[in-house]
Each structure stands twice: as C-alpha cells, then as structure tokens.
Amino acid sequence: MKAAPSRSDVKVDLAPAPKPATAMIEVDHVSQVFQTSTRKDHLALSDVSLTIDDGAFVSILGPSGCGKSTLLYIVGGFVRPSQGSARMKGRAITGPGPDRGPVFQEFALFPWKSVLGNVMYGPRQQGVKYAEAEAQSRALIEMVGLKGFENFYPKELSGGMKQRVALARTLAYHPEVLLMDEPFGALDAHTRTRLQNDLLNIWERDRKTVLFVTHSVEEAVFLSDKVAMMTRSPGRIRQVVDIDLPRPRRRTELLLDPRYQKYVVDIERMFDDSGENEIEP
Amino acid sequence: MISGHAFLARLAPVLACLGLLAVWQAAALALNNDSFPTALEAIRAIPSILGDKDALINILASLRRMVVGFGIAVTVSIPLGLSMGRSRAVASFFNPLLMVIYPVPKAALMPIIMLWLGVGDLSKTLVIFLGVSLPVIYHSFEGAKAVEEKMLWSSAAMGLSAAQRLVRIVLPAALPEILTGCRTGLVLALITMITSEMIARQSGAGNILFNALDMGEYDIVYAMVIIVGAMGIGLDALFESVRARLVRWSEPQFDIPLSFS
Numbered sequence: 001m002k003a004a005p006s007r008s009d010v011k012v013d014l015a016p017a018p019k020p021a022t023a024m025i026e027v028d029h030v031s032q033v034f035q036t037s038t039r040k041d042h043l044a045l046s047d048v049s050l051t052i053d054d055g056a057f058v059s060i061l062g063p064s065g066c067g068k069s070t071l072l073y074i075v076g077g078f079v080r081p082s083q084g085s086a087r088m089k090g091r092a093i094t095g096p097g098p099d100r101g102p103v104f105q106e107f108a109l110f111p112w113k114s115v116l117g118n119v120m121y122g123p124r125q126q127g128v129k130y131a132e133a134e135a136q137s138r139a140l141i142e143m144v145g146l147k148g149f150e151n152f153y154p155k156e157l158s159g160g161m162k163q164r165v166a167l168a169r170t171l172a173y174h175p176e177v178l179l180m181d182e183p184f185g186a187l188d189a190h191t192r193t194r195l196q197n198d199l200l201n202i203w204e205r206d207r208k209t210v211l212f213v214t215h216s217v218e219e220a221v222f223l224s225d226k227v228a229m230m231t232r233s234p235g236r237i238r239q240v241v242d243i244d245l246p247r248p249r250r251r252t253e254l255l256l257d258p259r260y261q262k263y264v265v266d267i268e269r270m271f272d273d274s275g276e277n278e279i280e281p
Numbered sequence: 282m283i284s285g286h287a288f289l290a291r292l293a294p295v296l297a298c299l300g301l302l303a304v305w306q307a308a309a310l311a312l313n314n315d316s317f318p319t320a321l322e323a324i325r326a327i328p329s330i331l332g333d334k335d336a337l338i339n340i341l342a343s344l345r346r347m348v349v350g351f352g353i354a355v356t357v358s359i360p361l362g363l364s365m366g367r368s369r370a371v372a373s374f375f376n377p378l379l380m381v382i383y384p385v386p387k388a389a390l391m392p393i394i395m396l397w398l399g400v401g402d403l404s405k406t407l408v409i410f411l412g413v414s415l416p417v418i419y420h421s422f423e424g425a426k427a428v429e430e431k432m433l434w435s436s437a438a439m440g441l442s443a444a445q446r447l448v449r450i451v452l453p454a455a456l457p458e459i460l461t462g463c464r465t466g467l468v469l470a471l472i473t474m475i476t477s478e479m480i481a482r483q484s485g486a487g488n489i490l491f492n493a494l495d496m497g498e499y500d501i502v503y504a505m506v507i508i509v510g511a512m513g514i515g516l517d518a519l520f521e522s523v524r525a526r527l528v529r530w531s532e533p534q535f536d537i538p539l540s541f542s
Contacts, residue, residue, distance in 0.1 A: 078434045096437040108431035112453045112530045122439040153530045173439055 023090075024177060024209045025052040025075055030084035032070050032235075044070050046234035047084070052177075052211060052226075057203065059212045059220035059227045061267070067235025068213045069181050075211060076102050076179050088177070098126065101175030105182040107162040109154040115141060115165050116150040122173030133172075140168040143202065160191035167199070177209045184219070196222060197251055204248050217271075221245075221263045222254060229267065231274055238274065241267060316499050323503035330504055336489055340508070343474055343485040346402055350409025351470045357410075358417035358466075359459055363451055365418070366425025379418065387412040388476040400481040405474070412473035413466035420462025424455025457528045467520055471513045486512075 032045040044067040052058045060068040073079040075086050077096040086093045088100065096102075101122075109118050119140055123133035141150055144164040154162055163183055170178065183199075184192040196219060203210065214220050220227045227241045243263055245254065254260045302320045309319040330336045365372040387408050398404045428451050436450045452459075478487025486509055493501035525532070 076434070076438065078437070096434060098438060098440050100438060102431075102435060102438055104431040104435070106429065106431050108429055108435045110432065110436075110450070110453070112456070112528075121436075125439045125441060155530065169435075170438075175438070 021053040021056075023051050024054040024056075024088065025050075025211065026087045026090075027051075027071065027075065028085050028087065030071070030074060030081045030086060032067065032074065032079070033082045043234035045074075045081075046236050048235065048237050049084075050228055050237060050240070052209060055207045055209055056225045057210045057212065057223055059214055059224040060230060061214060061217065061220040061227050062230030062235070063232050063271075064215060066230045066232040068215075068230050070235070071230075072102075072179050072181050072211055072213050075177075076100055078102075098122065098173050099175055100177045100179055101170035101173065102179045102181065103163070103166050103170050103183045105185045107154070107159075107166045109162055109165055109169070111154045114151050114153055115146060115157070118154070118165055119168045119172050122169060126173055137168070137172055140172055141165075144168045145198065158191075159187050160195060163187065163195060164198075167202075171202075175208070177211065180210060180212045182213050182215070185214070192219075193251070199223070200249060217264050217267050221260060221267065222249065222251065227267065229270060239270065315497075318500040318503055322500045323507060326500040326504035327507060330489070330501065330508065339484050339489055340486045342402075343478065343487070344512070346406050346485070347409055347470050347474045350406045350474075351413050351467060353406075354410045354413035354466065354470075355417055355463060358414045358462075359421050359452075362418040362421025362459075362462075363425040363447060363455060366422045366428075366455070367447060367451060372422070379415065382411070383415055387473055388480065391477055391480040395481055400483050404481060405477040405485070408477045409470050409473045412469040416465040416469060417459070417462040420465070421455060421459045424458030424462075425451050427458070428454045457531045460524045460528060464517065464520055464524065467516055468513065471509070471516070475509060 027048055027050040030045055030048045031043065034042045034044050036042050048067075048071060050058075050060075050071075060071060062068045070079060074081050075088075075093065077093045077100065093100075110121065113121065116134070116137055119137040120133045123136060124130070128136070138150065141147060144167055146161060146164055146168070149157065149161065154165065157165065163186075167183070184195050187195065200223060212220070212223060221243055224243050227243060229238045229241065230236065231238045241263070245257070245260060245263075302324075305320040309317050309322075361375065365375055390411065391404070391408055394404045394407055398407065432454060433446055433450055436446055441449060474485070475487040475490070478485035479491055482488050482491060486505065490502055490505040490509070493499075493505065
C-alpha cells in the first residue's frame with residue numbers, strides 16, 4: 001500500500017482523464033501589418049483567432065513567412081498587434097511577463113553567464129534567494145541532461161546543448177505558458193529528435209500550456225494535442241486539427257501507429273491542396 | 282613545458298624591438314648627424330630623465346591628466362553610446378552633433394579651449410576627454426545596436442524593465458565592443474595628452490620633449506619618445522590584460538596576441 005500521494009502524483013494520475021477545458025490564451029481577431037523596407041504595408045496576419053486551453057500542447061504549423069512566429073510574439077507581448085487583441089486568463093496582454101516564457105530558435109542565451117548563471121537569472125530576478133535558486137537551477141540542468149556543464153559558457157556548447165539550457169532557463173522561473181518559436185529549427189535531425197523526446201518527457205511531468213511554432217508536420221503531430229494550420233500571405237488559420245493520440249507518446253511506437261501516419265498524411269494533403277507545399281514532410 | 286614554437290612566439294616582440302633598435306643604431310651611425318642620436322645614446326639618457334625629480338613630477342602630472350580625462354570620458358561615453366544604440370530618438374539627437382565633432386582634430390580645439398580655460402590642467406584634461414569620447418561612444422553605439430533582440434525579449438519576459446535591460450543585458454552583451462573602443466581611446470588619450478602639452482607648454486612629458494628640442498638636446502628628445510612609447514605599450518598591455526579577463530566568455534579559443542601582454 002502506497003503512502004498518501006503527493007500533489008504532483010495526483011496530477012499525473014489524473015492526467016489521462018480530460019480536464020475541464022478552460023481557456024489559458026485567447027487570440028481574438030488579430031491582424032498584423034508590417035512596413036516593408038520599400039515602405040509598403042505587408043499584411044502578416046489577417047484576422048486570426050485561436051484559443052489555447054489550460055494544459056494543452058498546441059502547435060502552429062505553417063510554411064515560412066506565414067506569420068506563425070509573429071503570432072507567438074504577440075502572445076508573448078513582444079509585438080503589439082495592429083488590430084485585435086490577445087488575452088491570458090481573460091486579461092489583455094500588454095507586454096512580456098514571467099507568466100509566459102519564450103524559447104527561441106536562436107537560443108538567445110546570455111553569453112557572459114555560465115550555464116548555471118543563465119538558468120538562475122530568472123529566479124534571481126523574481127527575488128528567489130541565491131542558495132534556493134542555485135539548487136533549483138542545478139536540478140533543472142540535470143533534468144535537461146546537462147549535469148556537469150554548469151560552469152560552461154554558451155560559446156562552449158553545441159546547438160542542441162544551448163537549446164537545452166534555454167529551455168531550463170525558461171522553466172526556471174515557472175511560466176504558466178511556454179512559448180516555443182521553432183526551438184529545434186536550427187538543429188540537425190538527430191539532435192532534433194532527441195530534444196523532441198526529452199521535451200515530451202519533461203512536459204508530461206507537469207503539463208504546462210505550450211504554444212509551439214514549427215514548420216514540420218511530423219514534429220507538430222508528434223508533440224501536440226492540437227495543430228493549428230496556417231496559410232501564407234496573409235497569414236490565416238486554415239484549420240485546427242485535434243491530434244487524438246494516446247500519451248505518454250513514444251516516438252518509436254508512434255511512427256508505426258497508423259493513426260499517427262494518417263494525421264501526418266492528412267495534414268500534408270491539406271497543405272498540398274492549398275498550394276502551400278513548402279512544408280516539411 | 283613551453284614548446285619551441287611557443288617560446289619563439291613569446292620572444293618575437295622582444296626580437297622585433299631589438300631589431301628596430303639595431304636598425305636605428307646603424308642608421309644613426311651611417312648618417313652621423315647631430316640631430317639624430319644613436320639608439321644607445323638615447324637609451325643612456327633615459328636614467329637621467331627618470332632620475333630627475335622635476336621630470337618625474339612632470340611625467341606623473343601628464344599621466345594623472347590622462348587617467349582623469351580617460352576616466353571621465355569613459356564614464357560619460359558608454360551610457361551615451363549605449364542609449365544611442367537602443368533608442369532611435371537619442372541617436373538622432375546626438376548623431377549630427379558627433380558628426381560635426383568627429384573629423385575635427387581635437388588638438389586643433391586646444392587654442393580655443395586655452396582661450397577660455399587657460400593653459401592649466403582643465404584645458405588639457407578637456408582635450409583628452411574629447412579625444413577619448415568619440416571612439417568609445419562609437420563602439421558602445423555599435424555594440425548596443427548589435428545586441429540580439431531575442432536576448433532582450435528573453436530578459437523582458439523574466440521581468441526586467443527597460444532601464445534594467447540597458448544596464449544588465451545591453452551593457453554586458455556590448456562589453457567586448459565597448460572595450461575595443463576603450464582600447465582605441467586609451468591610445469588617443471596618450472596622443473592628445475602629448476599634443477596638448479606641446480601646445481600649452483607648462484608642464485608634462487610633452488613639455489620636457491619640446492623644451493629639449495628647443496635646446497638642441499636631441500638625446501633627451503629621443504629618450505622621451507622612448508619613454509612615452511613605453512608608457513603607451515605598458516598601459517595598453519595593462520588594459521589588454523584587464524579586458525581579456527572581463528570578456529573571456531566571448532573570446533574565440535585561439536587568439537593572436539595583438540599586444541605585448
């Protein structure tokens with residue numbers, strides 16, 4: 001007979017049962033106009049609406065230049081939408097905040113800080129005591145598989161390792177929503193696969209809400225609960241596909257699963273039909 | 282253990298110096314001109330200058346002005362350059378101003394400054410300040426402009442305000458570039474220090490040099506050139522060792538040493 005389960009155990013036990021869906025992020029009729037270098041207006045996003053439920057892993061999938069990153073920047077509060085609004089838990093997003101943690105394709109680590117220094121930066125900024133921040137950060141560094149690299153500088157790490165640090169750095173200040181902007185886009189195929197697996201393992205522990213931008217159909221289907229397909233010029237959400245695959249997901253099992261294969265093929269076909277064929281298989 | 286190659290690389294600067302002195306010695310002997318003393322004569326005059334209390338006070342006064350001018354310039358220029366690099370409004374306000382000052386040799390302003398502020402420390406320090414400011418502003422500006430947007434966004438998400446981002450993200454991120462500007466500024470400080478003393482003769486290393494020139498003491502003139510040059514090399518080496526320590530995180534693994542450090 002097991003002792004009384006801790007809070008996190010309860011969470012894991014309940015995870016397969018559908019939670020009552022409450023909206024974490026709402027994007028409401030957002031349009032975004034950019035001025036190009038030739039001073040012409042370019043409509044990057046046109047009337048985009050999207051709801052992301054609490055605890056959901058939602059991918060935005062689309063060809064390059066469809067405005068999918070812009071949508072993530074708007075949710076992050078880094079970019080102000082030209083029209084419409086984004087809300088988090090019903091409150092208008094007016095700027096960046098520690099409740100939404102970004103992970104960028106470019107890693108964006110602080111090069112003058114060690115791995116430990118980078119991961120500790122957020123908690124220290126939030127006023128966590130040094131010893132406590134250090135202990136938490138060391139645990140996170142171990143969780144992302146970088147034990148032993150605490151005192152390395154970013155320039156001494158490979159791309160995959162840098163992205164692991166970036167993920168740990170963001171998780172360290174406990175954002176309610178993870179905003180991942182093509183986080184594995186700059187990595188080689190092997191590293192990318194490993195990071196996808198590790199991300200899923202980490203995510204399945206506490207099921208944070210994730211908004212994940214990618215141009216890879218396989219990546220989107222493998223990771224997500226929902227895939228929002230975007231079309232280009234102007235960026236619109238064409239369709240939101242529910243990915244009804246069991247969790248925890250194992251990559252090797254999933255690749256053989258006909259349901260997974262069907263999702264990938266169906267989504268690819270939909271892009272083909274719309275002429276948006278610059279999507280990765 | 283030091284390998285043969287590494288030992289040679291260490292020795293190279295010394296060999297270069299010795300080579301230069303040898304060429305000088307040979308040329309002076311060949312020309313046999315009163316106004317061109319040999320290297321040995323010039324080196325022999327050095328102890329007499331450094332042993333003289335007045336000369337030493339003069340040289341230290343020069344150094345003091347240089348350090349003060351450099352220090353104030355760096356303190357003012359780095360925040361200004363960084364703000365210009367991050368704010369279009371600040372940049373467009375100060376840019377025209379700096380464009381006008383940039384091509385003017387700062388020593389050429391010396392007579393005007395002397396007219397207003399006299400020939401004392403204030404004028405000379407001001408000229409040094411002006412000489413140092415521009416490269417430091419320029420490099421701080423470029424460094425701040427080049428800071429990755431996503432790095433600033435990441436820190437904004439952690440809750441850093443705009444002012445905190447300037448001090449805690451932009452400053453360290455731009456530090457390698459800023460220090461490159463400071464290194465240029467240090468050499469310019471030495472140059473403007475000597476020229477200011479050449480124009481406003483009253484005290485300083487430049488004063489000793491030009492007085493000796495007037496008196497026809499050419500060995501002293503050349504000895505002063507060596508002393509001022511050695512000061513430059515020493516200060517640069519000192520600065521470089523501090524710089525290397527501060528930005529070790531940004532240095533490539535293999536670096537060709539550009540100084541005598």
